[in-house]
Structures are given as C-alpha cells and as structure tokens.
Amino acid sequence: MRKPKPKTIIGTDQARRVIWMYNRFLEGNSYASAEMYEEIIKTFKVNISLRTVQRDLRILHEMIPNMEQVNVGRQVYWQLSKNALTPLYLSKIDANDKLGFYFLKAYLKQFKNSVISDELQKLSKKIEKIADGNLYIEESFNSIAEHGKYDYQKHNVFFEDLLQAIINKQWLNITYRDLFTTEIHHQFALFRGFFFFRGSILFIAFVPRKHGDLAIPLENISNSSPAEPYNDYVPEFNAKAFFENRYGVSDGPLINVELQFLPEIAPLYASRQWHPKQEVFPQSDDSVIIKFPIMMNAEFIKWVMSIGKGLKILSPQILIDQVKEQCEAVLRLNS
Structure with missing residues (x-):
C-alpha cells in the first residue's frame, strides 16, 4: 500500500514569500520563475537562489489547486486560473x-x-x-459641458493651501464672493472638505457668523490667511443633513412643495427620485403630483423654470411668486 505524501512544512520566511506570491497572483498577474525571482529579490532584499523561488512556487501549487502553468513559446508562466480570480460575489x-x-x-x-x-x-x-x-x-467626461468648464490651473497653489488647512484643522480668515451675487464677504472659517459639482470645485466651510456650513466655489475665494483657533463649540459636519433638503448647494428657506407634472412629461418625472422623502400621487388624467420638502434656493427655482409648460406649481405660494417674478424679468430683458 502506497504511503500518503507527507505535508510540506514551511518556515516563517518561506511562508511570507509564498503569501506575497499568492497576493500577486490574485491581482491577475502571471510570472515566469525568473520574473518572480527578480520580484522577490527586489521586495524582500534577500540573498536566495532561483531554485528556492521555484520550490516556493511548487509549494504554492500544492496549497492552491487553482494554480496553473501556461506555456508561452518556450517559457512557462505561473498564474491562477480564471475561475479562481472570479470574485465570489x-x-x-x-x-x-x-x-x-x-x-x-x-x-x-x-x-x-x-x-x-x-x-x-x-x-x-x-x-x-x-x-x-x-x-x-x-x-x-470632457465633451459634455452643460454647466461650462472652469480652468483651475491658476488655482493650484491656493487649492493646496486649502487642503493643508483641512488636514491640519487650521482656521482661516477668508474673502469670498456669494454664489449668485457680487456681494463680497470677509469671514472666519474652518474648512471641512471639498467636492465637485456642476463644473466647479466647492469647499464646505463652517462659518460661525453664519451659524452653520456653507458651500463656496474655489474660484469665488479670493484670499485666505491663517487665523487663531475658534474657542467655542463647533458641531461635526453632517453631510447627509447638509445635502438632503438642498437642490444644488446654496441656502434658502425650507418649504414643502407640491408639483403637478402634466401627462406629456409625467412618465419621465414620476420614474425618477428627486428627493429621498418624495411622495408620488398618480392622477386620473395621467398627470402626476410629487410632494417633498426642499430649500427654496436659486438652483431649485432655476430647475422648476427649466421644466417649462409641462409643470404646474400647486404650492407653496411663495414659490409661485418667485417663479412669476423670474419669468417676468426674463420677458422684460428680452422684449
């Protein structure tokens, strides 16, 4: 009766090499023995022979059934089979x-x-x-310019300074312009982070005088300088709360809107989520009423106006008045 083949016992150094090899193969790489030897020497800074690495590969083959050898010309490459590389999920x-x-x-x-x-x-x-x-x-990525493009190359140094301020939690004195006005502000602020939105890089900054966080485009910040730390309580930034009831990034009063989308556009708007708390009510005439809370800011008013004649604003009256005012201003300017 044939005796079973004894299990291979490997030492600590060899185990480290074999595990390292396995991780390289998991990345989808394939190696000839000589290539793996060069990688091992470079990574572990050890003085071992090619034969030692070949033994390591054979041990890995014993441990991992999905290891395979592939002939490419006269060269033999080790790799994991495609089945082994397919994620379980x-x-x-x-x-x-x-x-x-x-x-x-x-x-x-x-x-x-x-x-x-x-x-x-x-x-x-x-x-x-x-x-x-x-x-x-x-x-x-580069051809659709719905919101225009801004060249940030001249802001590289300033951008780096703001990133360092965020990392170091450094308070800054800043000068910036409002998003949709020409008004200039001088404020004391703590920058939280940044994001990309509609062609602009925007920074979130806590401004004590504003009693909360603001989104400020990088191109609207004209100056910054280090400031002494703020000694009062600073709340943690809650990104979900900041974005949840906001269409766009500017501020405005919170309102509950009720919008009726007429039959010709109802399928498009009813099939999409416009707000995590929206309620959709199909009507007998094939129109759809959608209700949700939202900040009435400049971006939301522009979005409502962009829908055109297929939309009827049911409430609140303040939104109806704002849209009428904007439409009348456009007509006066272009009459």
Missing part, C-alpha cells in the same frame, strides 16, 4: 453595481500618466473581471 452584482464599475474603469483612465499609474493598472485589471471591455464612452 460576482453573481450577486446587479445592473447598478456593474454600471458603477464601467464608469470607474473609464474614469481611472484619465489618470494613466499620473504618479499612481502603476497602481491604477493593477486596479483596472481587477475591475476588468467584473466589467469586461471598454463600453463606457470615456470621451463624455
């Missing part, structure tokens, strides 16, 4: 997840010549296993 990814992966893969290509290009290449290989092919039209 892949079958559970729904359409929205897959859309996100296609978007991410296309967006990452914009950084292909940056300082993190090597790391991005590895990440892109992983994403490729979920979102196969180049299906997202990446040119759309």
Whole structure:
C-alpha cells in the first residue's frame, strides 16, 4: 500500500514569500520563475537562489489547486486560473453595481500618466473581471459641458493651501464672493472638505457668523490667511443633513412643495427620485403630483423654470411668486 505524501512544512520566511506570491497572483498577474525571482529579490532584499523561488512556487501549487502553468513559446508562466480570480460575489452584482464599475474603469483612465499609474493598472485589471471591455464612452467626461468648464490651473497653489488647512484643522480668515451675487464677504472659517459639482470645485466651510456650513466655489475665494483657533463649540459636519433638503448647494428657506407634472412629461418625472422623502400621487388624467420638502434656493427655482409648460406649481405660494417674478424679468430683458 502506497504511503500518503507527507505535508510540506514551511518556515516563517518561506511562508511570507509564498503569501506575497499568492497576493500577486490574485491581482491577475502571471510570472515566469525568473520574473518572480527578480520580484522577490527586489521586495524582500534577500540573498536566495532561483531554485528556492521555484520550490516556493511548487509549494504554492500544492496549497492552491487553482494554480496553473501556461506555456508561452518556450517559457512557462505561473498564474491562477480564471475561475479562481472570479470574485465570489460576482453573481450577486446587479445592473447598478456593474454600471458603477464601467464608469470607474473609464474614469481611472484619465489618470494613466499620473504618479499612481502603476497602481491604477493593477486596479483596472481587477475591475476588468467584473466589467469586461471598454463600453463606457470615456470621451463624455470632457465633451459634455452643460454647466461650462472652469480652468483651475491658476488655482493650484491656493487649492493646496486649502487642503493643508483641512488636514491640519487650521482656521482661516477668508474673502469670498456669494454664489449668485457680487456681494463680497470677509469671514472666519474652518474648512471641512471639498467636492465637485456642476463644473466647479466647492469647499464646505463652517462659518460661525453664519451659524452653520456653507458651500463656496474655489474660484469665488479670493484670499485666505491663517487665523487663531475658534474657542467655542463647533458641531461635526453632517453631510447627509447638509445635502438632503438642498437642490444644488446654496441656502434658502425650507418649504414643502407640491408639483403637478402634466401627462406629456409625467412618465419621465414620476420614474425618477428627486428627493429621498418624495411622495408620488398618480392622477386620473395621467398627470402626476410629487410632494417633498426642499430649500427654496436659486438652483431649485432655476430647475422648476427649466421644466417649462409641462409643470404646474400647486404650492407653496411663495414659490409661485418667485417663479412669476423670474419669468417676468426674463420677458422684460428680452422684449
């Protein structure tokens, strides 16, 4: 009777190398023995032989059944089989997840010549296993200019200064212009973070005199200088609360709106979420009434006006009056 093959016992250093190899293979890479040897020497800074690395690969092969050897010409490459590289959750990814992966893969290509290009290449290989092919039209990132484009190159140094202020939690004295007016403000502020919205880089800043957080476009900030720390209580920034009842980024009074979308546009607007707390009421004439709370700011009024003749504002009256005032101003200017 044939004796069972004894299990291979490996030491600590060898275990570290084998685990490191396995992680490289999990990234979708394939290596010839000589290539893996060079990577091991470079990473671990050790004096070992090629034969030692070949033994490590054979041990990994014993431990991982999905390790395979592929002949390419006269060269033999080690790699994990495609089944081993397929994520266990892949079958559970729904359409929205897959859309996100296609978007991410296309967006990452914009950084292909940056300082993190090597790391991005590895990440892109992983994403490729979920979102196969180049299906997202990446040119759309730079060609659709619905909100215009702003050249931020002249703001590079200023942008870096604001980032450092956020990291160091440094209070600043700032001079900035309102989003939709020419009014200039001089304020004491603590910057929280930044985001990209409608062609602009916006910073969230806590301004004690305003009793809360503001969104300020980078291009609207004309000056900043270090300030002494603020000694009173500063609340944590709640991003969900900040954005939840806000269409756009500017401030305004909170109102409860009731909008009726006429039959010709009702399917489009009823099928989308405009607010996390919206209520949708289909009507017998095929129109739809949608209700939700929202800040009545400049962006929301512009959005309501952009819908055109297919929309009837049922309430509140203050919104109806604001839209009428804006429409009359447009007519006067263009008559």
